[in-house]
Amino acid sequence: MEEEKLSSSGPHEATITKIIRGGMVGLCVIVFLGYIMMWCIMPTDTYYNKWVPHIMASTNSTYFGLQGPIMLDFTFPILFIAVVGCIYSHLGKGIMEERGIINKKRDYYSFKFLKRPTIIKGLGIVTWIELFFFAMFILLCLWYFSAYMHFWYEKIEMVAMSRGDKVWQAKMERFALVIGLAGNLCLTFLFFPVTRGSSILAFFGLTSEASIKYHTWLGHMSMTMFTAHGTLYITYWALTHRLSEMLKWDETWDQTYVNNIAGEICLLFGLVMWSTTFPRIRRKMFEVFYYTHNLYILFIIFYILHKGLFFICIMLPGLYLFMIDRFLRFLQSRQKVRLVSARVLPCETLELNFSRSQALNYTPTSTMFVNIPIISKLQWHPFTITSNTHLEPDTLSVVINCEGSWTKKLYDVVSSTSSLDRLEVSIEGPYGPPTTHFLRHDMLVMVSGGSGITPFISIIRDLMYLSSVRKCKTPKLLLISIFRNSSHLSMLDLLLPMSGASPGSCHLDLQIEAYVTREKGQPQEKMEPVRTIRFRPLPSDAPIASNLGRNSWxxxxxxxxxxxxxxxxxxxxxxxxxxxxxxxxxxxxxxxxxxxxxxxxxxxxxxxxxxxxxxxxxxxQNAKETKQIQDLEDSTMGRSSSSLDNDDKELESFPYQSLVKSMKVHYGVRPDLKRILLESKGSSIGALVCGPKQMRHDVAAVCSSGLTDNLHFESISFSW
Known part of the structure; x- marks a missing residue:
């Protein structure tokens, strides 16, 4: 129904929608520039002596007090952009990807030099656009810091005299204060990248997965400044024999309005979180990282108590949007979803198939967070969705590879489960990019390592739909998959959806180059077949649906x-x-x-x-559809798991043969990625990579080498 509605909309409506969305972009840019201007002018005399009195008079301090002007300056603009971003995304849902594809290509090529990747130690793979905005943010922090230093150092002798300090001691204290204020600037933007359902991220075409690195950068910057802030103050109190200040809890606004005890507790929680965020600790002890990171709640509470109402309103926008997103996720996570089946692969990999509402739409490379209480009631793990919203309208699938203790326990539970058992599952999501741009390219070279193939499964299935149903011209596909042993080749079977569609029937030009690095030749032992397990959900288990329905934005x-x-x-x-x-x-x-x-x-x-x-x-509103889905599933539950396995084999026999013809397996070698990328033909080649860090860097190095200008790099990595 949605496709018919979209196809019936004429070019006139699309043009009007495009003009409206363009106006929204212009309006939001103006508001955001005004917001940044407020940050630039806040540490100056002009703001405090001229602007604040007029703003306070217009906001009526009887109702809001000091919070009024601060909310007007710093909270309202961002919330306004978030609301406009929601409307912008809602209007964009009906725009077909292939409409105006030529213009998209032209725009993409115009700025391709800014999107060229570069590798910087400490930052990883970044584009020149990201470096530009990161440099602008650093300049804003430097301006904020230097302006406040100039403001206080002009009065440093008066400050030293009032405290009975030496001038250098007063300078140390003011330096500690200002570096803490600069840390507040980083903290203000810290929550935007981790707001998963953010309309602001969608407005800029970003996802929370791709924005995690911004959260990491801001987190390191803010904690570095807060640590220096606390250390310098403790040093200052020790030098001036005022260590009793560490126990100060000032309750009134008329003096320093700072609670030192709350600040010290806040810093303590921050240091515990920070110590577990470094890659070696996070990857080897993910559970420790996950549990300690939940201390952010206490960190924020004591931060607010430390700084008071003034700084609540300054940092409120990002925190406010994050709290809305977090509460909606909490509501969704209280529901148990319908897990209808699982496919067990011989390489200790699972495909979990959930029932979903047909009103739920998601894009390729979307992710979903999964919680299984029988394994851990607190842990949530993200997995890439491999099913296609159109090819599989009733099912949503994720692939889980055994790479840790949590996934190993899940595999053991599912592989030993009988056909009548139920597995209790809760989810958050799905989350993904607002649109995709794969049709911009003449060819897609997709490089995966191990379980990194899962995002490409969703991309290939989406292109299957576009080529077969929508009759779109799709790019040539080259999938380079690197596995440790031959048992992992069974993951390639997941390229085929449960409906049985195949690359051959969909007219996809697909070539698969699989590399098995730890085996010298084809194994003699026959590989175990893929096993299908059926579950029997409870009537209370609900299909996966959007938190806020069809009009979620x-x-x-x-x-x-x-x-x-x-x-x-x-x-x-x-x-x-x-x-x-x-x-x-x-x-x-x-x-x-x-x-x-x-x-x-x-x-x-x-x-x-x-x-x-x-x-x-x-x-x-979804209750009626849920009942219909339950009745349909109950009517098919009578079939045994063995008959389902036979049906799947018959269904997938021809597609599997088509898949085998397009696949070539190499044993005991690694691919020459540089040669493959440089020899790829086409005016625009999308180089997509998902896998280990070194693999991503190797592909990025080729794309940024300047040896060819038709490679467009995109890294698909999940660093949760």
């Missing part, structure tokens, strides 16, 4: 805007009729901790009530 816009309005109303009422009268009658400023805690609770309450209402409304 519009619902998200409603949640963001309505929750913020509710927060402002509650804050204004409480401030006007409770806090303000107390301040006037007692002639002193209210306790900081109480006001900070109250403001935080109002934010949480506003988000919880609006997100819950939207979630429950859409859950009720």
């Amino acid at each position: 519009l619902w998200l816009a409603a949640i963001i805007s309505s929750s913020f309005v509710i927060f402002l109303l509650l804050l204004g009422i409480i401030t006007c009729y409770y806090i303000y009268p107390i301040d006037q009658n007692t002639n002193k400023i209210s306790l900081m901790t109480q006001r900070t805690a109250l403001t935080t609770l109002l934010i949480c309450f506003s988000i919880a009530i609006t997100a819950t209402a939207a979630f429950l409304w859409n859950k009720n």
Whole structure:
């Protein structure tokens, strides 16, 4: 139905939509530039002496106090961009990828030199666009730091005299203060990349998976500054014989409005998190990294108590959007989903097949977070979705390879499960790019290592659909898969969807070059067949569906805007009729901790009530479809698992033969990636790679070498 609706929309509607979306982009760029300007001007005398008085007068301090102008300057612009981004993404859902493909190619080629990868130690593989924006952010931090240093050093002698310090001691204290303020700038942007359902990331064509590296950069920068901030202050107190300051919890706003104990506890939690984020620890002890990273909740609570209402409002936008996303994920994770079957491969790999709502749409390379309580109630692991939203309208599949203790336990449980057992599963997602651009290229060279083949399974299946159903011209495909042993060749069977569609029937020009590195020749032993296991879900298990239904972006816009309005109303009422009268009658400023805690609770309450209402409304809307799916599955449950296995073999016999003809296996060697990439023919070649770090760097080095200008690099990596 959706395809018919899209195909019936004429060029006139598409043009209007394009103009509207273009206007939204222009508006958001202007608002964002104004937001950045506020950061640039905030550490200057002009802001505090001229701007703040006028802004406070216009926001009526009786209702919002000091929070009013700060929210107007720093919170409202980003939330406005987030709401506009939701509408932008909603309007873009109906735009067909192949429409205007020539213009997309032209735009892509115009800026291809900016998208050329480069390898920088400490940053990894980055493009020149990323380096440009990262450099601009560094310049903003340097300006913010230097402007505040200039502001305080002009008054340093007065500060030293008021404290009874030497000038160099006062300079050390002011330096510690300013480096902490610069860390706040990094912390403000820290939560944007990890907001998985972010409309701002979608607005820029990014995903949370691809943006994790930005979160990593910001995290290292902020913790470096906060550590220096805390260390310098402790050193300053020791030198001036004021170590008692470490036990200070200032409650009033009229002096320093800083709670030192809260700041020290905040720094302690931050150091524990930071110590487990380095690659060696994160990869070898992922559980330790995962559990300690949840300390961010306590980190944020004590950070807010340390700095108070002023800095709540400054860092609020990113945290506010993250809290909405996190609460929606929490609501989704409380549901148990319908796991209908699993395919067990001889290489200790599983394909889990879930029932899904037909209203749920996702793009290739999308991911989904999976929790299985029988293995661990707390751990969530991301996996790439391999099924196609069109070829498999009732099923959503993920592939799980045994690479750790969690996946090994899952494989043991599933492979030993009988056909009547049920496996309790919860999920979060799916999350993926808003659009794909594979049709821009004449050829796709996909390089995978081990389980890195899973994103390419989803891409190949999507191109199957485009070539067979939509009759689109698809690029030539070259899949280079590197495995340790021959048993992993069975993962190539997953290229075929359960429906039995094959590259031959879909007119895909697909060539598969498989490399088995640890075996010298074809093994003599016959490989075990792929085994299918059926599960019997409970009636309460629900198909995987979108958190917010078909119009999820519009619902998200409603949640963001309505929750913020509710927060402002509650804050204004409480401030006007409770806090303000107390301040006037007692002639002193209210306790900081109480006001900070109250403001935080109002934010949480506003988000919880609006997100819950939207979630429950859409859950009720999906109830009828859920019942239909359950009835359909129950009618087919009577077949035995053996008969299903036979059906699958018959169904996949011809597609498998077609797949074998396009596949060539090499034993005991590794591919010459440089030669393969440089010899690839076409005006535009997409070089996609997913696998170990060294493999990604090798492909990126070839694409950035300048030996050819038709290679366009894209790394698909998941560093959760």
